Amino acid sequence: MRLSAYFMPTLKENPAEAQIVSHRLMLRSGMIRQQAAGIYAWLPLGYRVLRKIEQIVREEQDAAGAQEILMPTVQPAELWQRSGRYDDYGKEMLRFKDRHEREMLFGPTAEEMVTDICREIRSYRDLPKILYNIQWKFRDEVRPRFGVMRGREFLMKDAYSFDLDKDGARRSYEAMFRAYMRTYARLGMTAIPVKADTGPIGGDMSHEFHILAETGESAIFFDQELEEKSRAGELTVDSMNQYYAAAEEKHDADKCPVPAERLRTMRGIEVGHIFYFGTKYSEPMGAVVQGPNGETIAAEMGSYGIGVSRLVGAIIEASHDERGIIWPEAVAPFKLGLINLKSGDAACDSACEDIYRTLSEQGVEVLYDDRNERAGVKFADMDLIGLPWQLVIGPKGLAAGVVELKNRKSGEKQEVSLEAALARLTA
Ligand code: ATP
Ligand code: MG
Numbered sequence: 001m002r003l004s005a006y007f008m009p010t011l012k013e014n015p016a017e018a019q020i021v022s023h024r025l026m027l028r029s030g031m032i033r034q035q036a037a038g039i040y041a042w043l044p045l046g047y048r049v050l051r052k053i054e055q056i057v058r059e060e061q062d063a064a065g066a067q068e069i070l071m072p073t074v075q076p077a078e079l080w081q082r083s084g085r086y087d088d089y090g091k092e093m094l095r096f097k098d099r100h101e102r103e104m105l106f107g108p109t110a111e112e113m114v115t116d117i118c119r120e121i122r123s124y125r126d127l128p129k130i131l132y133n134i135q136w137k138f139r140d141e142v143r144p145r146f147g148v149m150r151g152r153e154f155l156m157k158d159a160y161s162f163d164l165d166k167d168g169a170r171r172s173y174e175a176m177f178r179a180y181m182r183t184y185a186r187l188g189m190t191a192i193p194v195k196a197d198t199g200p201i202g203g204d205m206s207h208e209f210h211i212l213a214e215t216g217e218s219a220i221f222f223d224q225e226l227e228e229k230s231r232a233g234e235l236t237v238d239s240m241n242q243y244y245a246a247a248e249e250k251h252d253a254d255k256c257p258v259p260a261e262r263l264r265t266m267r268g269i270e271v272g273h274i275f276y277f278g279t280k281y282s283e284p285m286g287a288v289v290q291g292p293n294g295e296t297i298a299a300e301m302g303s304y305g306i307g308v309s310r311l312v313g314a315i316i317e318a319s320h321d322e323r324g325i326i327w328p329e330a331v332a333p334f335k336l337g338l339i340n341l342k343s344g345d346a347a348c349d350s351a352c353e354d355i356y357r358t359l360s361e362q363g364v365e366v367l368y369d370d371r372n373e374r375a376g377v378k379f380a381d382m383d384l385i386g387l388p389w390q391l392v393i394g395p396k397g398l399a400a401g402v403v404e405l406k407n408r409k410s411g412e413k414q415e416v417s418l419e420a421a422l423a424r425l426t427a
Helices: 021-028 044-063 077-083 111-120 166-186 224-232 308-318 346-361 375-385 395-400 418-426
Strands: 032-036 039-042 074-076 094-097 103-106 129-138 153-163 191-195 206-212 218-223 245-247 263-278 288-290 296-298 300-307 336-340 366-369 389-393 403-407 413-416
Touching: 021 032, 021 308, 039 044, 044 129, 044 153, 044 166, 044 308, 074 077, 077 103, 077 111, 111 129, 111 153, 111 300, 129 166, 153 166, 153 308, 166 191, 166 206, 166 224, 166 263, 166 300, 191 218, 191 224, 191 245, 191 263, 206 218, 206 308, 218 224, 224 263, 263 308, 300 308, 336 346, 336 375, 346 366, 346 389, 346 395, 346 418, 366 375, 389 395, 389 418, 395 403, 403 418, 413 418
Parallel strands: 336 366, 336 389
Antiparallel strands: 032 039, 074 103, 094 103, 129 153, 153 300, 191 206, 206 263, 218 245, 218 263, 263 300, 288 296, 389 403, 403 413
C-alpha cells in the first residue's frame, strides 16, 4: 500500500475526549472514528488489525473443534421471553419494534438464539457440538468509555458448547480454555486466567482472562509463576488450579497462599470470559436430545466470549511507548514501513519501487511512505502507527550501498546492504 493513496487520517494533536493511551493512539493514527458515544467506524488501518485478531481467534476456535456460524445481530424478543431473561436484562439491551409492532432487540449476546438453533439436534449421538460466531454485539453501557475498550457496539467471538453430561461439558470447557491460552499467546499477549463466579452452579468452571495494563478496570492478584506459564500459552484448567489468581473482590491478603515475594498485584483488562452453566437455557428452551434409552436429556451448556474489538485497545495498552503503538508482529496492520527519505529523487524512487515490488511479490505487507513530506514527519508517523519494521532509504545510504533497518520495538537501527535487509524481512 502506498501511503500517498491510503486513507489514514492521522491527527497531530491529542484528541481531548480520549482519556487513555490506546484511545488516543487509535484516533491519532486514524484507525477509528467515533460516530456516536461508544460507536465507532473502523478505518482501513484499524480494520486490518481487527481482521488479523479475528482470524487468529477463528483459527484457534477451528483447531479446538468449534464450528463457525453467523447469527444475526437483530433478535426477536420472543426468544428472550422463553429463557426468562427479557425482563431481567435491563437497560443495557437496545430494544425496538419493527413495522409490525413486533418487539426486537440488538443482541448483547446469543445464548438464547444458539440454544434455539440447537433444538435441531435430536439424538445423543449428535453431541457434543461447539458452535461459535464472530459478530457485532450491542450493549447500551451506562458509561461507554476508553474508545473500543468499552464500546456500546463491539465485536465479540462467542462460542457455545452442547454436551450430553457434565463430564462432556468439562471436556468442552477444557478445550476452550486451552484454545484461549493459545489465542492470546499467538496475539503476542500474556493473558492471566482468573477464576470467576460460577453462580449457583459452583465448581471451577468459570474464568476471566486479563491482559496486564495499568489502565485495566480490574485489580488482580496472582502468583508470578502463573504469569510465566501463561506466556507460554500452555496452561490447562487443571494446571491452572495449582496457581493462585483472584480478582480484588475475592482476594483476602490474610488467606492468600502465595508467598509475598511471588505475589503480583496488577491491573487487568478483561479480554475473555468463559463459563459453564449447565441446563439453564437448554431446559426452558427445549434444547433436549433423546438418550440411549429413549429418555429426554437437556444439553449441558457452556459459553465462551472473547472481546475481539476490545483486544485492539488492550494490545495497545500493553504495547506502546511515548512515540506511539508497538504492534506485535502477528496483528500488525503491515509488517514493514518503507520510508523514502527523498521522494522525487530518481535513485530513491527507483530503489523504493523495486523494494516495494519485490517484498509485495513475496507476500510481505508493506506500507510505502511515498509522500512528499519531510523526513521528520515520515519518521513520526511510522513510529505512531507502530509497524514492527521500518526500512529507510535515503540518497546518501544508496550511494554508499546501504539502507537502514529499524526495529520499532527495540529501537535498534542497523545499516545493512539492501540484500541483507530483504533477507531479514522475508525470513
Ligand atoms: P465487562 O465486565 O468488561 O463489562 P462482561 O463481563 O459484561 O464485560 P462478557 O459478557 O463476559 O462481558 O463478554 C465477553 C467479552 O466481551 C468480555 O470479556 C470483553 O472482552 C468483551 N466485552 C464485553 N463488554 C464489552 C464492551 N462494552 N466493549 C467491548 N468489549 C466488551
Ligand atoms: Mg465477563
